Amino acid sequence: MAAESPTGNAEPGGVTDAEALLKRLEWQVIRRLDGLLQGDYRSLFTGQGFDLAEVREYQPEDDVRYMDWNVTARMDRPYVRQYIEDREINAWLLLDLSGSVDFGTAQALKRDLLRDFAAVISRLLSRRGNRVGALLFSAGVDAVMPPRTGLNQSLRLIHELGRRHQTTRGATDLGGVLDRTAATLRRRSLVFVVSDFISASAWEAPLARLARRHELVAVWLRDPREETLPAVGPLVLEDAETGEQVSVDTSDTGFQSRFRSLVEERRKRLEATFARHGIDVLGLSTDGDLVRDVARFVLLRREARRRRVSAFAFGTAGART
16 A cells, blocks of 8 residues: 655655656645745744854844844943844755654654655745755765755655665664765755654764854654654564564553653653753654644744844843843
8 A cells, every 4th residue: 555645645656756746745835835935935944054244232023043242241231143144044054864763653654754854945945046965864874965956856855765774774763864964065055954863872962063164943843753652562562673572562551651651751851851952843744744743843933033132122121221
């Protein structure tokens, strides 16, 4: 039976025609996002400029992340750094093609969700003249697509994702992938890490290093059955990346309790990791709606930025009275 994509159409035999897929996504996802967000994706695709031009006094609606605290302390009033910002965004998609993304119990596999998201984000960016590159990985880095702009780049990416599966058997080395990304990116970029974040390696330190230099968005791929197992009796579960097998009794209440505890512990650990390093998280599930989830993320990010600015402006006004 063919897997159904999160945007509604099955891909016969699992074979995707890049042009047909992109055309479908244009109609079913991108146009809907344009309608919901009025084509304004700056809240999602904004960065901190690249070249420092000057330091000037703070004005309402300035981003508080640009505060120059040393000058503010000396002048006894708030100052921000003014950057010469590139008109074009340099974006990278880090795409997890490891064995664990070949899993899905709802409308699609996590791999289908990754492909559709990558195609949509690539098209949204490239159609406005921005450059989009991609780094595809499984156990390690499998391929690097240099950043380019235009429709052909989106088509190349879709085609590459359609023909690639896990290249190297073994657990994902996400830490190594993030270090490789840091070494590859020569200029400040917007980086989407699209993964289920199932990795054998310690990757928080490499993530922190990458986040200090670039603007990161974690796109967390999930499936309902990864978080809740039905009580159907004895099962043999296999690790999709290493091939390791384990026998479990899903009807055992002790097993179900331990499973729920591990799921909750992992969720909290991942959320805490992203929060520590100021990384926004876009959660995508195989039983979700891509348009709704992306639109909600953009609107929440925009609102969070407005609250930061308002809170800082209020605090500044209070300090002066």
